Amino acid sequence: MSERASPVPPTKTESTTEQSADTTLEEDESHEIRETPEHKPITTGAQGVVRALENAGAEYAFGVQGGAIMPVYDALYDADIQHVTMAHEQGASHAADAYGIVAGEPGVCLATSGPGATNLVTGIADADMDSDPMIALTGQVPTEMVGNDAFQETDTTGVTKPITKANTFASDPNTVGDDVSEAFALANTGRPGPTLVDLPKDVTLGNTSSAREPAEPTTPDTYDIQEYADDEIVQQAARRIETSSRPTMLLGGGVIKGDATAEARAFAIEHEIPVVTTMPGLGAFPEDHELAMEMAGMHGTGYANMAITHCDTLIAVGTRFDDRLTGGVETFAPDAEVIHVDIDPAEISKNVHAEYPLVGDAATVLEQLTDAVHTSPKATKWRAQCQQWKSAYSMAYKTPDDEPLKPEFVVEALDEATSDRAIVTTGVGQHQMWACQYWTYTEPRTWISSHGLGTMGYGLPAAIGARLAADGDQEIVAFEGDGSFLMTIQELAVAVRENLDITVVVLNNEYIGMVRQWQDAFFDGRHSASEYNWCPEFDTLAEAFGAKGFRIDDYDEVADTVEAALDYDGPSVIDAHIDPQANVYPMVPSGGDNGQFALTEDQL
Amino acid sequence: MTGGLEGPPPSERPTPEGRRNELGIRVDPAVEAAQTPRRTVISALVEHEPGVLSDVSGLFSRRQFNIESLTVGPTESDDRARITLVVEEPDPGIEQIKKQLRKLIPVIAVRELEPNAMRRELALVKVNSTRPDQVAAVADMYGGKTVDASPETATVEITGARQKIDAAIEAFSQFGIREISRTGTTALARGTDDTATADAQPADQPARNTVPADDD
Numbered sequence: 001m002s003e004r005a006s007p008v009p010p011t012k013t014e015s016t017t018e019q020s021a022d023t024t025l026e027e028d029e030s031h032e033i034r035e036t037p038e039h040k041p042i043t044t045g046a047q048g049v050v051r052a053l054e055n056a057g058a059e060y061a062f063g064v065q066g067g068a069i070m071p072v073y074d075a076l077y078d079a080d081i082q083h084v085t086m087a088h089e090q091g092a093s094h095a096a097d098a099y100g101i102v103a104g105e106p107g108v109c110l111a112t113s114g115p116g117a118t119n120l121v122t123g124i125a126d127a128d129m130d131s132d133p134m135i136a137l138t139g140q141v142p143t144e145m146v147g148n149d150a151f152q153e154t155d156t157t158g159v160t161k162p163i164t165k166a167n168t169f170a171s172d173p174n175t176v177g178d179d180v181s182e183a184f185a186l187a188n189t190g191r192p193g194p195t196l197v198d199l200p201k202d203v204t205l206g207n208t209s210s211a212r213e214p215a216e217p218t219t220p221d222t223y224d225i226q227e228y229a230d231d232e233i234v235q236q237a238a239r240r241i242e243t244s245s246r247p248t249m250l251l252g253g254g255v256i257k258g259d260a261t262a263e264a265r266a267f268a269i270e271h272e273i274p275v276v277t278t279m280p281g282l283g284a285f286p287e288d289h290e291l292a293m294e295m296a297g298m299h300g301t302g303y304a305n306m307a308i309t310h311c312d313t314l315i316a317v318g319t320r321f322d323d324r325l326t327g328g329v330e331t332f333a334p335d336a337e338v339i340h341v342d343i344d345p346a347e348i349s350k351n352v353h354a355e356y357p358l359v360g361d362a363a364t365v366l367e368q369l370t371d372a373v374h375t376s377p378k379a380t381k382w383r384a385q386c387q388q389w390k391s392a393y394s395m396a397y398k399t400p401d402d403e404p405l406k407p408e409f410v411v412e413a414l415d416e417a418t419s420d421r422a423i424v425t426t427g428v429g430q431h432q433m434w435a436c437q438y439w440t441y442t443e444p445r446t447w448i449s450s451h452g453l454g455t456m457g458y459g460l461p462a463a464i465g466a467r468l469a470a471d472g473d474q475e476i477v478a479f480e481g482d483g484s485f486l487m488t489i490q491e492l493a494v495a496v497r498e499n500l501d502i503t504v505v506v507l508n509n510e511y512i513g514m515v516r517q518w519q520d521a522f523f524d525g526r527h528s529a530s531e532y533n534w535c536p537e538f539d540t541l542a543e544a545f546g547a548k549g550f551r552i553d554d555y556d557e558v559a560d561t562v563e564a565a566l567d568y569d570g571p572s573v574i575d576a577h578i579d580p581q582a583n584v585y586p587m588v589p590s591g592g593d594n595g596q597f598a599l600t601e602d603q604l
Numbered sequence: 605m606t607g608g609l610e611g612p613p614p615s616e617r618p619t620p621e622g623r624r625n626e627l628g629i630r631v632d633p634a635v636e637a638a639q640t641p642r643r644t645v646i647s648a649l650v651e652h653e654p655g656v657l658s659d660v661s662g663l664f665s666r667r668q669f670n671i672e673s674l675t676v677g678p679t680e681s682d683d684r685a686r687i688t689l690v691v692e693e694p695d696p697g698i699e700q701i702k703k704q705l706r707k708l709i710p711v712i713a714v715r716e717l718e719p720n721a722m723r724r725e726l727a728l729v730k731v732n733s734t735r736p737d738q739v740a741a742v743a744d745m746y747g748g749k750t751v752d753a754s755p756e757t758a759t760v761e762i763t764g765a766r767q768k769i770d771a772a773i774e775a776f777s778q779f780g781i782r783e784i785s786r787t788g789t790t791a792l793a794r795g796t797d798d799t800a801t802a803d804a805q806p807a808d809q810p811a812r813n814t815v816p817a818d819d820d
Contacts, residue, residue: 157655158658161655161658161659161662162662162666165709166709169655186709220709222651222709222710222711222712223709302609302611306617309619309620310618310620321628326628329624329626329627329628330623330624330625330626331623331624332624332628334620334621334622334623334624334630335620335621335622336630337630344707345703345706346700346703346704346706346707348703349628349696349699350628350700351628352624352628353624353627353628353629353630353696355630392611392612393609393611393612394609394610394611395609396609396610397607397609406607579607581607582607583607583608584607585607585608585609586609593619595614595617595619595620596614596617596619597614598614599608599609599610599611599613600608600609601608603613603614
């Protein structure tokens with residue numbers, strides 16, 4: 001790589017990012033006790049919007065300027081909120097989403113009306129599928145022009161209704177701050193999710209009739225959350241667990257979002273129950289623990305899928321039994337009585353019938369179960385069986401000398417070179433699955449991915465949001481595929497401008513690899529629109545953006561390059577040229593039987 | 605292709621005995637019972653604000669719930685409206701409908717009505733009036749009344765449960781029906797039983813596998 005000076009703005013000093021991240025964290029703590037009177041009185045709707053965000057504790061916002069949102073940006077100019085201008089609104093919504101996952105507080109994204117709002121849509125839908133706390137604020141044409149097909153007008157609340165937890169069309173400068181407060185509270189209460197407030201320009205520009213501060217962030221009266229599960233069912237579930245001979249826990253993303261990791265771990269370890277996770281549940285249980293069976297589902301480990309298929313009692317916490325987890329429901333845990341803990345009653349028995357429906361907060365219900373279960377299940381044989389499966393279906397892969405670099409090796413090298421608290425973000429595709437399988441997750445909120453929606457290009461903007469929410473000593477590694485990376489690569493400009501210390505690793509096979517894998521398995525190898533005959537040099541492209549670029553072709557380059565890229569203080573990109581024919585296994589085909597996972601293509 | 609893993613192939617693995625049906629319910633293969641759809645009335649008390657109706661109808665199309673009719677109107681309270689839905693789904697689908705409705709922020713309470721609840725629908729039937737006496741006689745038979753008459757047409761209003769209106773329409777068809785407009789079912793629980801109120805939620809027990817009484 002050339003030695004030319006980094007084109008980062010001249011203000012750059014060593015470790016600026018970390019310092020600023022640290023300072024912000026300290027400020028965060030003082031946020032709680034911050035006196036508000038020093039703020040100027042509110043005179044416009046836009047000031048009400050921004051004040052509501054400040055009062056709710058928002059520190060960062062991600063967005064892109066534009067006509068109808070300008071009054072809000074003008075109010076942000078004076079605010080205690082650091083705004084990160086993204087290259088594209090989709091990047092803003094993914095960054096806010098990832099920020100929300102890492103921080104456990106809603107991420108904030110802003111966009112103007114029309115195309116600004118519609119560009120947010122993918123990220124909003126992504127947050128909705130994954131129940132991530134996020135608030136989107138969109139500009140709108142002035143109220144009197146709504147419905148006239150005005151310039152940059154889109155029915156934003158209409159478009160986003162099916163993909164938000166709640167959305168509102170603001171109607172009054174005096175109450176628009178309350179609308180934002182409520183949206184903030186709704187995003188993070190109960191089952192989290194994205195909320196949106198559409199802000200007509202006359203409402204944000206309009207003068208308020210008093211300097212009243214926006215209401216505290218509270219949810220509306222019609223919104224009820226059940227915290228404790230029905231004690232009678234808890235007792236029944238406890239008896240079932242005590243008498244189970246093949247118990248298995250299934251931890252989903254709700255365990256992490258509900259901050260129930262400690263309770264879940266303690267319960268599993270106390271009663272020596274093998275633990276399977278969903279993909280969003282990665283990090284809920286330490287994967288280096290003996291009881292860890294790791295991720296189940298379409299590309300889950302063989303042993304996780306065997307455990308889930310053969311268990312007699314499934315203690316599922318914070319999961320919505322997505323089809324990528326269950327495969328065909330007819331063959332999903334068919335011998336198991338299901339104990340389902342979820343804060344959303346609508347998830348109970350939606351896809352898989354629960355014999356023991358436990359509606360409530362994950363941590364609270366796990367505590368209820370902990371109190372109710374008096375004797376551990378007698379499952380010595382089952383645990384031995386699980387261990388036997390762990391060795392029979394080992395994830396060990398081969399690295400033959402006559403074949404190109406294996407992606408699994410690159411993932412493991414990054415895992416080894418980083419701390420346990422390092423955060424992984426990914427795009428969507430084969431690289432995402434290798435990142436699931438070959439990184440050992442031990443901590444919650446260290447796995448940030450697009451699970452339910454499957455949004456290619458999620459990894460880089462998510463890394464930007466995660467960087468700003470994470471502690472300074474947490475490394476951020478974004479795995480991307482060559483296809484996925486190209487979808488949002490422009491956000492590298494933001495990472496360079498903000499001097500964010502992130503490491504992008506492109507597992508480059510010059511294919512839309514997951515599609516190519518399916519074409520080989522199910523479409524007679526006809527590579528329609530999945531094969532590139534040309535792909536940019538990502539290391540050179542990274543340098544053009546002002547990031548640090550690296551390239552890996554062989555095993556012997558991996559360790560040094562990974563170290564150099566991680567050491568680089570700022571955004572770096574490793575273009576890792578991997579075996580283009582590498583496939584992801586194990587694999588359960590869509591709607592298939594989890595227990596019949598394929599280990600090679602001819603088993604599909 | 606590369607990247608396969610070692611391990612016993614699918615044919616050598618143990619397989620469990622049990623299975624589930626398409627609704628995710630564990631079944632004994634010998635006694636697998638199909639879940640049949642049933643028709644029921646769901647009443648939702650909602651905030652009287654713009655967009656609620658679109659929230660509810662959007663939910664039904666998005667989740668592919670089978671809906672037969674939807675009516676909405678004001679209630680005893682100015683800031684609340686009542687939405688009455690007639691749906692046809694198997695039991696798990698009806699449970700999902702109630703839970704998903706309850707999740708909508710402007711929805712205050714949701715309840716599935718008992719089969720004996722009062723259910724009414726209104727229909728306006730416009731027929732050719734070549735035999736006005738007979739039109740009036742048929743209207744009378746169904747407790748309807750003529751609300752408009754012209755040299756060529758007569759329009760009759762009929763109120764009642766769905767089946768009664770179906771029967772009336774069939775009877776009117778002898779005159780030649782020009783146009784029909786029906787409201788869909790609206791309903792209230794009987795006696796002191798609450799239909800769906802802010803205080804009574806979410807105490808709701810599904811009425812399982814009961815066929816609604818057709819007329820009351």
